[in-house]
Structure formats: structure tokens, C-alpha cells
Amino acid sequence: MPSSLIQKLSRTPESPADRPAETVDTKSRILDAAEELFMEHGFEATSLRLITTAAGVNLAAVNYHFGSKEELFQAVLTRRLDPMNQERMRLLSAYETGAGNHPLTCEKIISAMFIPALKLARDHRTGGKNFLRLLGRAYADPAPFIREFLSSQYAEMIARFRAAFARALPHIPREELSWRLHFVMGALSYTLAGTDALKMIAQFQPGDTENDEKVLRRLAPFLAAGLRSPVDTASDAHLWFADT
Amino acid sequence: MPSSLIQKLSRTPESPADRPAETVDTKSRILDAAEELFMEHGFEATSLRLITTAAGVNLAAVNYHFGSKEELFQAVLTRRLDPMNQERMRLLSAYETGAGNHPLTCEKIISAMFIPALKLARDHRTGGKNFLRLLGRAYADPAPFIREFLSSQYAEMIARFRAAFARALPHIPREELSWRLHFVMGALSYTLAGTDALKMIAQFQPGDTENDEKVLRRLAPFLAAGLRSPVDTASDAHLWFADT
DNA sequence: GCTCATTTCAAACGAACGTTTGAATATTTC
DNA sequence: GAAATATTCAAACGTTCGTTTGAAATGAGC
Numbered sequence: 001m002p003s004s005l006i007q008k009l010s011r012t013p014e015s016p017a018d019r020p021a022e023t024v025d026t027k028s029r030i031l032d033a034a035e036e037l038f039m040e041h042g043f044e045a046t047s048l049r050l051i052t053t054a055a056g057v058n059l060a061a062v063n064y065h066f067g068s069k070e071e072l073f074q075a076v077l078t079r080r081l082d083p084m085n086q087e088r089m090r091l092l093s094a095y096e097t098g099a100g101n102h103p104l105t106c107e108k109i110i111s112a113m114f115i116p117a118l119k120l121a122r123d124h125r126t127g128g129k130n131f132l133r134l135l136g137r138a139y140a141d142p143a144p145f146i147r148e149f150l151s152s153q154y155a156e157m158i159a160r161f162r163a164a165f166a167r168a169l170p171h172i173p174r175e176e177l178s179w180r181l182h183f184v185m186g187a188l189s190y191t192l193a194g195t196d197a198l199k200m201i202a203q204f205q206p207g208d209t210e211n212d213e214k215v216l217r218r219l220a221p222f223l224a225a226g227l228r229s230p231v232d233t234a235s236d237a238h239l240w241f242a243d244t
Numbered sequence: 245m246p247s248s249l250i251q252k253l254s255r256t257p258e259s260p261a262d263r264p265a266e267t268v269d270t271k272s273r274i275l276d277a278a279e280e281l282f283m284e285h286g287f288e289a290t291s292l293r294l295i296t297t298a299a300g301v302n303l304a305a306v307n308y309h310f311g312s313k314e315e316l317f318q319a320v321l322t323r324r325l326d327p328m329n330q331e332r333m334r335l336l337s338a339y340e341t342g343a344g345n346h347p348l349t350c351e352k353i354i355s356a357m358f359i360p361a362l363k364l365a366r367d368h369r370t371g372g373k374n375f376l377r378l379l380g381r382a383y384a385d386p387a388p389f390i391r392e393f394l395s396s397q398y399a400e401m402i403a404r405f406r407a408a409f410a411r412a413l414p415h416i417p418r419e420e421l422s423w424r425l426h427f428v429m430g431a432l433s434y435t436l437a438g439t440d441a442l443k444m445i446a447q448f449q450p451g452d453t454e455n456d457e458k459v460l461r462r463l464a465p466f467l468a469a470g471l472r473s474p475v476d477t478a479s480d481a482h483l484w485f486a487d488t
Numbered sequence: 489g490c491t492c493a494t495t496t497c498a499a500a501c502g503a504a505c506g507t508t509t510g511a512a513t514a515t516t517t518c
Numbered sequence: 519g520a521a522a523t524a525t526t527c528a529a530a531c532g533t534t535c536g537t538t539t540g541a542a543a544t545g546a547g548c
Contacts, residue, residue, distance in 0.1 A: 026526085040288075041386055042288045042386050042387070043475060045288045045387070047504075047505065047508090048505080049505080054410075058527050059506095059507095059528090060507085060508080060526080060527070061527090062524085063508080064524095064526080065525090067508090068506080069506065079329045137384050137386065139384075139434075140434075140437055141382050142283075143286070143289070143481065144283060183431055183463060183466055185436065186431055186434035186435060187427055187428070187430055187434070190383075190384070190431070190433070191426075193384055199523095206546080215423065217388030217510080218423045218424075218427075221473050221474070222427055222470035222471075225469045225470045226466035226467060226470040226471070228469070229466055229468070229469030233521055270495080270496085273527080292536065293534085295538095301496085302495095302496055302537090303498090304496080304498090305495085305496075305498090306537095307537060308495075308496085308537080309495090313537090347544095462539085
């Protein structure tokens, strides 16, 4: 009986700093290897044998420490996703407090979403870049257990940011704003996924190692402009989808 | 020896209209079933036994008609993707001809991208909606054979539209424009994928069957505003990613 | 109506999958 | 240091996977 089944969902009690780099415990080694391999091959195509071999642990260790492959995947996600979303909300609250009772600008709200993601990507100690790509991929995964898990993980944060945007853009109808927030999250996750097929044909010069920070610095104004754009009226419809 | 191995890559020679609905040939039944099941479960999680059972054909039919599971997946994509991209380019050329030597508006270029996708989604005869979701998922799939296939399928269309945007937005640097086009394609595919986890928590009222047309009518102005937005200068950087 | 190529079919192939088991080893507790 | 608990390990479990096989059924050409 693994004792970890009880404390599995608690925040990581171990402190990874005061340990030599080579003697990390089995759970962490599995999480690190799984994070990279899930990112590289996806959930279904990554076998437990591949993970445990890369982690240098026994095959049965995954089922012992995490229960199942699905629970391992969720553990990989929560380890970084939950702290990131917590920091997003904390940052948004700090901005709101600093602004008094005035609504925030779109730029400020977006930066509250992006900065924690950026910090994660910058963090070379953790394999942050791998994780963001894995996360972007998970958004599009059809598996129900992934979808439900992400929904529960994001529910609180999305609600907070929707309220902030609603105050920043009071002239935009609530339903329209929901869609625009949806577009923002989509563009962000798609961009962070990073290895999409379309990127390959965009003929970016090889060697231009645009890091995530530079990309997000391009994406943020792009999205802010979209959020602020005037609401499309029915009379404008012909501009877009005129027949032939 | 299957003769189809030779003509496999040629455009579908059979005409699907002059055939009774129940007696479609084996290849089409496999393609239809595969399209829906790949969409629902993803590539890896969809077994050939599931596909052939749903299609009402023998298990070995897939390997006989398509060669392998991977080639079946590619066939599912090309069947609709190639005509759609051809129509996109044809539409763009028609717009450009109609505008004489004047550059097109962003709205016009975007509609040349969206309308063919919309027509596909509208087409109830073909399972167009399923296909667009499958396509959105394929963009984020890590499998190399999928990525390379999509790259080759999209290369020509992307180049055409990049040139059109470059003429429409001459003040935007070439590299910035590449990224913005990348954001546009990302938002489009992400939106069309449709079943992402974030959508579930956006608290859209159940029963509001927003069809793809309405969604794209919201997305298009959003993206056009982003495309036109002023280029972020270095002096604006503090607006976005100021520390804490 | 015979011939020959094409397509369908049931059955089986070897390999890889996630998971379980029970003994061996390491760690903690008193 | 003995007892109890926690972890590791090799081995095997039953299942499912994509693919192959060779014979049976079907259709076309002359």
C-alpha cells in the first residue's frame, strides 16, 4: 500500500533544493521523464516502459506511486499548472489593488496571464518549456479525463479574468467577451505549444532562436487589439462572408 | 496486389453523387468512419478494429486499400483539405483580380481563408464539421508523419496568403507579419477544433447552438484588428512584461 | 463460360500495451 | 535491533494493437 495515495493531491511537501541533483526521489524522476516524453509523443503514444526506462526506475513504480497512467498524466500537469494559475490570479489581484477602483487596461490583464507562463518558460531548472508545450497539446486532446481535468483546473482562473476583462471593456457584450477570451486562451496555448505544423512552413530563418518571451511580446499586442476591436454588427456581415 | 496503391494519390476518380447512399464503396465507408473516429478519439487511441467495425467492412480492408493506418489518416485529411486549400487560393486570386492593382483589405484576405472552411463546415452531406475538428486536432499532434504531411499540404497556400497580407500591410515588418499570420492560423484552427477544454468552462449557455458561421463572424474582426495593430516597439516593452 | 485480376474474409501473427503479483530490499518506528 | 512499514524489483498477467496470410468470393474482358 503506497502511503502517497493519501498525500498525492497535497502540494509537494519535499523541498527539491536541498537535495543533490542525482538523488532525486523516484516520483520526481518519473514526473520529469513523463513531462518530456508526453510532450514529445503525446499521451497515448507514450508507453510506461518508455517513461520508466528514461527515468531509470522500475516499470511498476508508476502504478505504485501514481496509481495509473492517467493519474500520472494529471500529476504531471498539476505540478506546474496549479502554481501558475495561482500566480496569475495573485498578479491580477495585485494589479487591481494598485489601480484602486479603476478598471485595468487590456494590456495589464493580458500581462497577468502571460507573465506567469513566461516565468515558467524561463525557468531552466524545471523543464518549463517542455511543460508549456505539453499543456498546449493537452488543450486539444480529445480524451475525456484530460478535458475534465483541465476544466476543473482552469475554472477559477477563467472566471477571475473574465470579470477583469468585463470591467476593462464594459461596452462589449458579455457573450462576445466570452468568445474573445476564448480566442485569447486559444492563441496563447496554440502559440506556446510551439511545435505546430504550420510553424514549419512559415519560413522562419533557421537559427533565429526566438524565445517564448519574444513571441509573447508579439502576441500580446495582437490580442489586445482584437479584444478592443469594435463589435461586429449585422450590417457589417457582408464585409466578411459575401457569397463567392 | 491492390491496384489502388498506384492510383492512391490521384484525385478521387469516382463520382459519389450517382450512387445510392447505402452502397458506397469500401474505401469511402472506411474514410467516413475514420474521419469521425479519429476526430473523437485521436489518431493513436483509434484502433483499426473500431474503424472497420463502424464502417461495416473487414479488418484487413484498411491495409488493402490504404496500406497502413498512417496512410489512412493522411487519406482522410487530403480528401477534404486539398480541395479546401485550392478553393482558398482561387478565392484570393478572384479577389485580387477584382481589386485591380490595389492591395486587398485584411477583411477580404481573411474571408478568403475562412469562407472555404465555412462551406466545408456547412456541408452536411460530407461530415464537414467532423473534419474541421479533426484538422484542428492534427495541427497540435506531435507525430512527425502528421506534421510533415500538413506542412506539405499547406506550404503553397500559406505562401500565397503571406504575400497578400504583405501587400495589405506594407508598414509591418516581414518577420512580424509571419508571426501574425501564424497567430491567425492558430486561432482559426483552435477555434474550429471546437471541443477544447477551455470552452467547457466559458459558461456558454447550454442549448445555444452557435454554429461555426457565427463563431467565425466573431473571430474574423478580432483577428483583423490584431493584424492591423501597431507594431510593438522596444520602448513599449515595459507595458507588458514589467517585473512583478 | 472460362480466365484472370480484384476485392473480401476469417484467422492468425508477433509485438507492445497497462497493470498486477509476490518476493526481496530499504526505511522508519519504538 | 526487532517489528512494521514503505519501496523496489523481475516476472508474468490478460488484452489489444497493426499487419499479414491464403483461401473464398466477386467482377471484368474476351
